[in-house]
Amino acid sequence: MVLLNRVNGKPWSAYPQRNDVSVILPPTSDTPRPDWLRSDQRRHAWLIDTALCARTRPCVIEARLANEPDDATPADRYTLLDVHERAALYLPPGEYRVRAWGASGRTLGERRISIGK
Known part of the structure; x- marks a missing residue:
């Protein structure tokens, strides 16, 4: 899926300085994340705090x-596309900085956040 800017019709890019367009892969099952993320015993689910997005969509949530x-x-x-959407990041144990950012x-x-400690 490719998102288009509602104002100018141009494709959206997560990193416009680096690439022309970002492609979002649709879910392949009932869950929004790939099955292998949940089956990896080293990763822990962290439910995304949607308040970080300030009701802005699309909203990219990433953890470093x-x-x-x-x-x-x-x-x-993970990219949130809907205001009511819920999803999780899957992270190995450690200390992380989580950042949410919009299309701009x-x-x-x-x-x-701290995972698995």
Whole structure:
């Protein structure tokens, strides 16, 4: 699925400075996340705090290890498309910085979390 900007009709990109378009893969089952994430015993589910998005959609939620830079690859990422949608990030034990951002790239909310400790 490719999201289009309602104003100008251009494809949405999670990183417009790096790529032209972001593709969102639709769920393949009743759950919004791939089955392998839930079956990996090393990962723990963290229910996404939708308040971080300030009711903005689309909203990308991503978690990076607390000691990694902002441009490090996230440990997990999920895009919320609906205001009532609920989903989880699946993260190995550790300390994380969770960031939510909108289509403009502007940070909507941030928090630190601890998983499995």
